[in-house]
Amino acid sequence: MKKYAFLFCFFAVFVCLGTRQVLAQEETDKINIYGIATADYRVFGANKDAAIGSGAVSNTFNAQFNLFVSGNIGSEWKYLAELYIQNDFRFQQGINSSSDYTQPLMHQLWIEWRPTDAFGLRFGQILLPFASFNNIHSRPNLYWFIERPFPYEEPATTDGIGEVRAEFGNLSASGVVRLGDGLKLDYVGYVGNTDRRILNGFDLSATKTFGTRIALRTDNITLGLSAATNLIGNKDSVAQTNLTLLAGDIKGEFGNLNLIGEFIQAFENFEAIPGKTGFNIRNYQSGVVNQFAYLSLGYNFSEQWLAFAGFDFYRTNERGARFENNAALRATGGLNFRPADKVIVKAQGSYHLAAGAENPAYLSAALGCVVSF
Amino acid sequence: MNVNLNLNPIFRAVLVCLFVIAPVALQAQVAVIVHKSNATSNLSSADLKSIFTGDMTKFASGSNITIVTYKSDTDSRKKFYGALGKKFTECQAALLKRMMNDGLKPPVTFDSDDDVAGYVAKTPGAIGFVNPASVGAAKAITVDGKKQID
Numbered sequence: 113m114k115k116y117a118f119l120f121c122f123f124a125v126f127v128c129l130g131t132r133q134v135l136a137q138e139e140t141d142k143i144n145i146y147g148i149a150t151a152d153y154r155v156f157g158a159n160k161d162a163a164i165g166s167g168a169v170s171n172t173f174n175a176q177f178n179l180f181v182s183g184n185i186g187s188e189w190k191y192l193a194e195l196y197i198q199n200d201f202r203f204q205q206g207i208n209s210s211s212d213y214t215q216p217l218m219h220q221l222w223i224e225w226r227p228t229d230a231f232g233l234r235f236g237q238i239l240l241p242f243a244s245f246n247n248i249h250s251r252p253n254l255y256w257f258i259e260r261p262f263p264y265e266e267p268a269t270t271d272g273i274g275e276v277r278a279e280f281g282n283l284s285a286s287g288v289v290r291l292g293d294g295l296k297l298d299y300v301g302y303v304g305n306t307d308r309r310i311l312n313g314f315d316l317s318a319t320k321t322f323g324t325r326i327a328l329r330t331d332n333i334t335l336g337l338s339a340a341t342n343l344i345g346n347k348d349s350v351a352q353t354n355l356t357l358l359a360g361d362i363k364g365e366f367g368n369l370n371l372i373g374e375f376i377q378a379f380e381n382f383e384a385i386p387g388k389t390g391f392n393i394r395n396y397q398s399g400v401v402n403q404f405a406y407l408s409l410g411y412n413f414s415e416q417w418l419a420f421a422g423f424d425f426y427r428t429n430e431r432g433a434r435f436e437n438n439a440a441l442r443a444t445g446g447l448n449f450r451p452a453d454k455v456i457v458k459a460q461g462s463y464h465l466a467a468g469a470e471n472p473a474y475l476s477a478a479l480g481c482v483v484s485f
Numbered sequence: 486m487n488v489n490l491n492l493n494p495i496f497r498a499v500l501v502c503l504f505v506i507a508p509v510a511l512q513a514q515v516a517v518i519v520h521k522s523n524a525t526s527n528l529s530s531a532d533l534k535s536i537f538t539g540d541m542t543k544f545a546s547g548s549n550i551t552i553v554t555y556k557s558d559t560d561s562r563k564k565f566y567g568a569l570g571k572k573f574t575e576c577q578a579a580l581l582k583r584m585m586n587d588g589l590k591p592p593v594t595f596d597s598d599d600d601v602a603g604y605v606a607k608t609p610g611a612i613g614f615v616n617p618a619s620v621g622a623a624k625a626i627t628v629d630g631k632k633q634i635d
Contacts, residue, residue: 144584144590144591146584146591148585178585180584180585180588182584182588182589182590183588183590184549184590187543187548187549188547190588191588192587192588194585224588226542227547228543228547229540229541229542229543239586241586247582247586251581251582251585253578253581254578254581254582254585288540288541290535293529293531294531296535296540331534331570331571412572412574415558415572415573415574450574453556453557453573453574453577484581
């Protein structure tokens, strides 16, 4: 943790000094504070977790709060800190409990040198821009669904990649390059050595991640490709997971019709950590391949109303997978109502199908509200 | 008192243009404004889209851009986003994404054209859009070479 303590102190001093400078400057450089608050209630027609045999959950109440502090220091430097609090109350057979997400987490904490829009270097704790992940994972005001697509929902009927992804990096280079009239290229490359929040006591120093995302954009459509390699372990591990992720993503806006979609293929292997003994490959399955895909369409009837429908798919070759065909599907649809610019009320219904599971098919419904401030 | 105006039809049409159509047409346009110290005098419509979706965060001089817009769905807001060919909600979502992931400065919002123009006039790096009659002490710039967009 020493290096992170150093990083935090460095950041704090940098911000304090910068703030003194900023406050003396014109109003445009002041500290900016903004955020999201969201709450949703979900009901599962059958036991949500029965498919993975972890007990009966009939409904959940989820609350999330993201607080951002950002600012410019001069014309080339800026910083961002994001505090993230989530509470996932589960009502299980009359016993109320809450998840372990209740503690505030420092979700992002970085400084950036950006001399131009085409190039910038970011240093600190950085959310990795793999496919659409970090937009969907904790940005409920940007997308129309409540229950996120398979790759991003906490594992319900699937083994979401959420458990094995590297979520954070430490150094990235990124930019937006204008290739021509209306055509842009987004790029980012990153490295990191942690997949957990740096301020909550973890030090997974054996974990490393390298990755990139490039995307071509016109006014109406974005096509992105992502690739990442994650070596996941910790200081006590004798083996590490070698996870390679490839993804393609699409986002489109055609008049009142919007779409987002994504395909992710995750290859998972295990290997000994150099210098450690005691690793027995027979205890692990190598060559696990997980595939995720979703496509979601939204239609704006007006500035206030949007209807959406989507389809999710998951498949794995993992031994002992929880369903006969190693595949799960979900069809979902719902409505968004925007009574004010920064308020969205959402409703969603879904049909889940996991062939061969104890509860192969069930319905779920959710109602939620998101407020930006 | 009866006044008998016996006007030539062409002259009558000119008068109609001057006093009826022209004011409506003027209202149907918006001017893009920046601070007087800003060296920018023209932006392309593609630049404008990039600015109001958070892709372009700096002027050519390297100074950071502050977006100034409206709290509610004013005439100027409707006309501007209509001319931009983007829905306000789409632009807002794009800005929110940039704010949350890239630390983009949140847009500054006001209720009226005069307030927008007043803020832009006193804030280097600010860019906004107002009814041409409200430009005031700010500097109106051209978009694709045109003084006003509609």
